[in-house]
Amino acid sequence: MSPLRIAVTGAAGQIGYSLLFRLASGGLGDRPVELRLLEVPSTLPKAEGVAMELLDSAFPLLSGIEIADDPRRAFDGADLALLVGARPRTADMNRGDLLSANGAIFTEQGRALNEAAGADIRVLVTGNPANTNALVARVNAPDIPAERFSALTRLDHNRALAQLALKTGAPVTEIDRLTVWGNHSATQYADLTHARVRGQDALDLVDRAWVVDDFLPTVAHRGTAVIQARGASSAASAASATVDAARDWLGGTPAGDWTSMAVVSDGSYGVAEGLVSSFPVTTSNGRWRIVEGLDIDPFSRERIDASVAELAVERDAVRQLGLIPS
Ligand code: NAD
Ligand code: LMR
Structure with missing residues (x-):
């Protein structure tokens, strides 16, 4: 069975640290998975550490790990993109404050998905404000059918x-x-x-x-x-x-x-x-x-x-x- 190519953005963050291990240990079923870890350049060393731990877990279903700071590389041929990377809300912020902080990330990632993702791509947005980030990514990826985008509720x-x-x-x-x-x-x-x-x-x-x-x-x-x-x-x-x-x-x-x-x-x-x-x-x-x-x-x-x-x-x-x- 060919591996499911999964791109995870914000791979070195809190959610990434739990999510990647769930994906690699069979969370999506018994199909092998290839993980693409996308991070911002300053956080690549942390992503390297996460990749080391994934490797050290010797997951039978994990067929490959790649780390990237270029979304086009992480999304290249991807079947599933889990868009987690975004700045999380702190106690003094409402979701509106997040729009300007995070919207630009999803413009860029929408464009990169449009250029590079695989024909079967499904995009699930977890990063907040998730619904509107998904809207921004979708509009910036006009060649991908709208129904391939969703946000996490x-x-x-x-x-x-x-x-x-x-x-x-x-x-x-x-x-x-x-x-x-x-x-x-x-x-x-x-x-x-x-x-x-x-x-x-x-x-x-x-x-x-x-x-x-x-x-x-x-x-x-x-x-x-x-x-x-x-x-x-x-x-x-x-x-x-x-x-x-x-x-x-x-x-x-x-x-x-x-x-x-x-x-x-x-x-x-x-x-x-x-x-x-x-x-x-x-x-x-x-x-x-x-x-x-x-x-x-x-x-x-x-x-x-x-x-x-x-x-x-x-x-x-x-x-x-x-x-x-x-
Ligand atoms: P975190 O700060 O621990 O991690 C976020 C990671 O994203 C960081 O490592 C950061 O370097 C990375 N990142 C930032 N910009 C990036 C970019 N352009 N490309 C790739 N990576 C990038 O945050 P977290 O706790 O993991 O939360 C991530 C997001 O998920 C936040 O927006 C948070 O509010 C949201 N969230 C959503 C739900 C939901 O139910 N939808 C629930 C909890 C958290
Ligand atoms: C949550 O629902 O736990 C997240 O979206 C975090 C938040 O900002 O509420």
């Missing part, structure tokens, strides 16, 4: 699963049909309307006050809570969610269930076309499809609209910065 999905599991006493494996809508930010909406716990409607098992006053804020502000507790943004859980998202994108979601993935909107559920927004999606053989026809109650509508409005503001901001055309 799987961490929010996993956080929501875990909170509902804690509350109901059910294992996460017994919960399905949960959706995170919108932006990977505090405006996101973790929707339990269609979720089931052991086949029963989740909303029959928990009271509304818990959903509104406890569940939704806990999930939406979890990133901030982790930053406050650790003094650094979430890393191992973000790496784990990145692996989950990539594995499901390439391999498929289980029958009867769906996952949450930020993808380019086709106008479904009233989300403006072109925004990279989180939706309920099923995946199969490297393709995703938005789950259509779900009822959206007025409370959910308001929450989805608020998060989508934030995405439109971010899009307008990157337009003004000249990162995407008007």
Whole structure:
């Protein structure tokens, strides 16, 4: 079996340090992997150290490691690009502050993907602000189909699963049909309307006050809570969610269930076309499809609209910065 060529940006960062080892140890399945570690020039020595440790782990599935500071080299012929490298938010920053700090990285990487990536490329953006970075990369890679770009909201999905599991006493494996809508930010909406716990409607098992006053804020502000507790943004859980998202994108979601993935909107559920927004999606053989026809109650509508409005503001901001055309 030919190896899956995976480029990981920000390879020497916190998330990279967990993600690379998960990828090399079979996180995406039993296909061999070739890892391309992209870093900025000043951090290449650290990336060399990570590569040494990957080698020292003698992973049976790891067929090659390359280190680069040139995105064209890292993306050359790549099948999967995990765009993690970006400046993380610190306690005094909001996601808006990140747009100007990080937008330029994704302009350059979008262009490099357009020039160099393999014909089957899938691009998953973890670096924040993830949805809008994915938009910037996509617009700067006009020859790559729009559906090959996504942004990570799987961490929010996993956080929501875990909170509902804690509350109901059910294992996460017994919960399905949960959706995170919108932006990977505090405006996101973790929707339990269609979720089931052991086949029963989740909303029959928990009271509304818990959903509104406890569940939704806990999930939406979890990133901030982790930053406050650790003094650094979430890393191992973000790496784990990145692996989950990539594995499901390439391999498929289980029958009867769906996952949450930020993808380019086709106008479904009233989300403006072109925004990279989180939706309920099923995946199969490297393709995703938005789950259509779900009822959206007025409370959910308001929450989805608020998060989508934030995405439109971010899009307008990157337009003004000249990162995407008007
Ligand atoms: P980190 O600072 O530990 O590592 C980032 C790495 O990226 C650094 O090594 C840096 O040198 C590198 N980098 C910067 N610019 C680069 C470029 N142009 N090309 C290649 N590498 C580059 O940060 P981290 O904790 O690993 O987080 C990475 C990103 O992921 C941040 O933006 C963070 O906010 C985001 N994040 C997203 C989620 C999510 O769910 N979507 C969750 C957690 C963190
Ligand atoms: C997270 O959700 O943990 C990250 O996006 C970090 C952050 O800035 O909230």
